Amino acid sequence: MMPPAETRGLVGVLFDLDDTVLSHGVLTREAYEAIWSMHEAGLRLVAVTGRPSGWGEVIARQWPIDGAVTENGAVHVVRDGKGVTLTFDGDAEAVAHRRARLDALVVTVAKALPHVKLADDNHARRSDVAWDIGERERLDASSIAELAQLVVASGARTTRSSVHLHASFERDDKASGAIRFVHARFGDDSGAALHRWAFVGDSGNDAACFAAFTHTFGVENVRAYARVLTVPPRWVAPSKRGAGFAEIAKTIVSSRW
Ligand SMILES: [Mg+2]
Structure with missing residues (x-):
């Protein structure tokens, strides 16, 4: 190798x-x-x-x-x-502020894309939100694209793994x-x-x-x-x-x- x-x-x-x-x-x-x-x-x-x-x-x-x-x-x-x-990264106030913005984004996504499910590990997350695109769910490509667009429109950063699409306001x-x-x-x-x-x-x-x-x-x-x-x-x-x-x-x- x-x-x-x-x-x-x-x-x-x-x-x-x-x-x-x-x-x-x-x-x-x-x-x-x-x-x-x-x-x-x-x-x-x-x-x-x-x-x-x-x-x-x-x-x-x-x-x-x-x-x-x-x-x-x-x-x-x-x-x-x-x-x-x-x-x-940052003080407690900054962390709480980013968390509040994430919570609002979760509500926005749930309204716009009700068939898109949150990943089953969000209860253990502190700084980001993850939606299930390929772990327990198989989300179609156009729904993934719509989800990513909503995240970006909120000002969050999005990253994608083999199983999840994430939103984060972290640096x-x-x-x-x-x-x-x-x-x-x-x-x-x-x-x-x-x-x-x-x-x-x-x-x-x-x-x-x-x-x-x-x-x-x-x-x-x-x-x-x-x-x-x-x-x-x-x-x-x-x-x-x-x-x-x-x-x-x-x-x-x-x-x-
Ligand atoms: Mg990996």
Whole structure:
């Protein structure tokens, strides 16, 4: 996949969850072992996901990782003794104001597109809203386009994963959120973050990270998103999802010895 020398100097790996580590939502044995193998090789590990901060709270407590950048960059979760600490961008007033704008947008969408359903993980979200476009529902392309138009008209930013369409009034995307995280947690400046941390992902909402980081990997299913990625990952694993993630982990770990 790549010459070992390329990744020898890495200090950490940032990775997406859905359809990268998780295979259709499931954490396979080989993917979980891949996370442990990178942890045991001394790499810092951070999940970077569109999933809720409530999910980040769980994995930051349970997995051998240094934290989670959740909700597409906005909310950061780190283990703190026996608990976790959540960090937001801005003060409580700013966070509450953005939340109120999101709540209003949810009402607008429900009125205009009553057949479009919210994702089933919104109760665990703090800074964004997600609608289900391909997880438990199969939303048609024109409805997805109408939904995206409503979100943009409200002044929110929209991102799309393989399963959800998100709306957010946050400033961060996955890349700026990940860089903010490694600076706050490890003191790495953005130059160090971009060159000494690898990123592994699979889809359109990973575009900012594929463009920003030097060492970028895609699992095989990223090929389906070639059209929407302005900068594709530098290296693509032979296999899809968790199996591909395990191949990438093996490549990174073996370069360290
Ligand atoms: Mg994904």
